[in-house]
Amino acid sequence: MTAIAEAVSSGELPGRVWMYSNYHCNLACSYCLTESGPGVTRRELTGERMIEVARDAAELGFTALGVTGGEPFLLQDMAHTLTELGSILPTIGLTNGTLFTGRRLAAAEEMAGTDVTLQISLDSADPDINDAARGPENFAKVIAAIPALVERGVTVRIATTGQDPDAVAAARLCALHRDLGVPDEDHVVRPIINRGRAAEAEMGVDVTESDLPAELTVTADGAFWSPFGPTVVAGQLDTDLLLTRTTVPLRVPAQTLLGLLQGRPAGADSTLNIR
């Protein structure tokens, strides 16, 4: 058993490895960590590189994968790439859910019955509130996509990002996701993090590495402490949570991450429920 596997097994090191497939997006959400949008630098990981990272991760003893962006489904063959990743380790793919029509919806069927879960962002049961942060017609597209994916056998969970959740609004949102075929255990709520575009808008909670799960995160620019690490402000990549520029072999950043964790004082683990 590798030192990484032992650390994952003992809970010292989180088991999931994240990959930023790309940074560009068809949306430009107000709180986006990565300043993603249609015209930004793509910072793309190829499908081949993601599969290479996944194989490394499995060999080292990591137990799960995550793919985020940007909007991963702007990349061709993302459904196939996620399916391949899911055959290596259980995989979550984060998506804004607005692109699942026509060919992309048909292609998504490849993920049915596999170890791939799509996590779709939905911030409110109120279309106006949701769309204010995520863009025009976002709500309608997501509401159409979720049941379409569920009907095709794709596992879907919903992620809600927001500040100061209101109990009534939260209850309405939960009723909505149940109606869409997504059970309570597949609904995650997370705070806005004061990084990226949110920092420029002075939104969200301030965090340091001790607030963030130490989930190894691979991007085209290097490996980071957490998926909340490789953020972008004014077009510049933040480097404060950079581990290494080397991403393959994965043991290089993994060992750096483990070394940092083992150097942290006892009890200095995550304090925010951030996923």
Place this chain on the structure above:
Amino acid sequence: MVGMAADTEVVAEVSAPPMPRVPLLDAAHAPLTARPYFAGGDPGPIVAALASIPELLEVTLPFLSTVLNASAVDARTKEIVIVRTSARQDCRYCIDAHSVVALDTGLTVEEVRTLTAPGPVSLPDPDESALLDWIDAVAGAIGAVPDGVADRLAGSYRDFEIVELTLLIGATMMLNRFCTSLSLPTSAEVAARLAREGLA
């Protein structure tokens, strides 16, 4: 450069430093494993540039620190090597930074001028002159080092010292090209000190 101020007092004019060609990280942007290097304040542009690749920083800095700092070879000799090598490589940043270190180590302003002068130079101490010839042959030329230069060095230094001095020349050359290529800037503090010493 020296100019005349309005009140006729002679003051040093410090020219603007070059713009670096890569980002120089500050403490707020220092990656996790690079943070210790920023704990004591500005670590200088070499560290600030290398911090963008933390896995290289964490192996390069211990190496450079071991080679450049106190060791079996005395500090004066090491600064002679660094300043002269930097002069032969025409590295503005390294000449400036290590001229100050050389002065602090006890070299005179005149000795620093000698070390940074073009063409063959010598110092009164025959051992140091043999070393200067060795530096010029290693850092100021390509190809084999002439036997005569090597023989004179061997007459002045022990074998292990020759190994260390030669590694120091090589490490300095690496930094010379790094700093020059990336256009790393001399700090205002160093520039002001050089101006005060008449070495600007």
